[in-house]
Amino acid sequence: MHTLPQSQNQYLDLNSIKELPESYTWTSLQDDCTDCLATDTESLSIIDLNDPDVLALVRHACKTWGVLQIRNHGISLKLLENMEAAASKLFSLPMEQKLKVSPSSTNDTSGYRLPTISPFFPKLMWREGFTIFGSPVEHALKLWPHDSKSFCDLVEEYKEEMKKLAGRLMWLMLESLGITEVDIDWAGREGKSGGEAVIQLNSYPVCPDPDRAMGLAAHTDSSLLTILHQNKTSGLQIFKEGTGWLTVQPQTGVLVVNIGDLMHILSNGLYPTVLHRALVNGKQQRISVAYIYGPPANVHISPLPKLVDQYHLCLYRPVTWSEYLELKSKHFRDTLSVIRIAGTPNVF
Numbered sequence: 001m002h003t004l005p006q007s008q009n010q011y012l013d014l015n016s017i018k019e020l021p022e023s024y025t026w027t028s029l030q031d032d033c034t035d036c037l038a039t040d041t042e043s044l045s046i047i048d049l050n051d052p053d054v055l056a057l058v059r060h061a062c063k064t065w066g067v068l069q070i071r072n073h074g075i076s077l078k079l080l081e082n083m084e085a086a087a088s089k090l091f092s093l094p095m096e097q098k099l100k101v102s103p104s105s106t107n108d109t110s111g112y113r114l115p116t117i118s119p120f121f122p123k124l125m126w127r128e129g130f131t132i133f134g135s136p137v138e139h140a141l142k143l144w145p146h147d148s149k150s151f152c153d154l155v156e157e158y159k160e161e162m163k164k165l166a167g168r169l170m171w172l173m174l175e176s177l178g179i180t181e182v183d184i185d186w187a188g189r190e191g192k193s194g195g196e197a198v199i200q201l202n203s204y205p206v207c208p209d210p211d212r213a214m215g216l217a218a219h220t221d222s223s224l225l226t227i228l229h230q231n232k233t234s235g236l237q238i239f240k241e242g243t244g245w246l247t248v249q250p251q252t253g254v255l256v257v258n259i260g261d262l263m264h265i266l267s268n269g270l271y272p273t274v275l276h277r278a279l280v281n282g283k284q285q286r287i288s289v290a291y292i293y294g295p296p297a298n299v300h301i302s303p304l305p306k307l308v309d310q311y312h313l314c315l316y317r318p319v320t321w322s323e324y325l326e327l328k329s330k331h332f333r334d335t336l337s338v339i340r341i342a343g344t345p346n347v348f
């Protein structure tokens with residue numbers, strides 16, 4: 001673990017810095033991942049959620065990449081653009097305004113804050129983030145004392161629409177594993193699962209030295225799944241074993257869906273949790289909005305019994321989402337090994 005800025009005053013205003021400070025200068029080694037880039041021939045196809053073969057397509061993408069790109073997902077372009085614009089407006093506020101919603105303790109998980117993965121890296125990331133967990137009202141009132149309603153209404157609409165989509169995607173993933181409603185008691189259909197979620201707004205300001213900076217270092221998401229909208233600027237990369245880093249180019253209205261650690265556990269290791277990162281550039285600000293979807297708080301996540309037999313040993317012990325987050329904050333990339341109970345990965 002590394003020491004981070006202790007007081008909020010040590011946050012730098014990335015939007016006005018003309019030279020990359022030493023504390024933001026990365027070498028590839030610090031990212032701790034092989035730096036090979038994938039060939040252009042490998043690409044992640046886009047799945048139309050109305051395709052009659054959707055289950056087979058979802059299974060293939062989940063198994064091969066741990067990530068999907070989707071269209072015809074039912075979220076209007078207008079809503080995505082409005083959320084992107086709201087994020088942009090938030091990050092363009094003066095620093096002293098943003099610091100009013102910066103958490104005072106490290107246990108506070110919402111507001112304007114450094115990435116939770118920061119303590120695991122020696123350098124800072126070229127990114128600003130705002131996390132929404134629960135109601136946005138209190139923070140919105142501090143950010144826009146006279147005009148907080150439009151932001152709050154938009155966040156509520158985004159949450160409602162994304163929750164429906166997340167439930168649908170979770171079921172596509174479960175069905176693609178041969179799971180039906182009798183096999184899982186907590187996952188109701190289409191938004192009725194009571195699953196919880198966090199919205200993460202990210203901004204990667206124009207960077208004076210993009211090749212030596214890191215937007216968001218390589219990590220996997222601690223969710224069941226994450227639905228990501230990115231603006232027109234590229235930067236998101238996913239890592240595929242044996243292939244390397246692959247850029248997921250933004251396309252209008254296309255959403256990126258990451259398999260998170262908890263879906264990997266449910267699938268008893270069949271679906272990989274995807275390692276991903278965000279790079280920065282010297283020309284345009286990049287904005288992304290992540291809807292991080294998890295199970296209801298009291299549910300213990302463990303490999304689904306239907307996916308466990310004498311040839312496919314149960315790989316992980318049960319954990320709740322909050323237990324998992326707690327472990328991740330200590331063990332980061334080793335967290336899955338910490339809860340692992342069977343030695344070798346299964347071959348399905």
Ligand SMILES: O=C(O)CCC(=O)C(=O)O
Nearest residue numbers: 200202230236278288290
């Ligand atoms: O900005 C991106 O494309 C990635 C964001 C991300 O991975 C996250 O918020 O967990």
Ligand SMILES: [Fe+2]
Nearest residue numbers: 219220221276
């Ligand atoms: Fe992520």
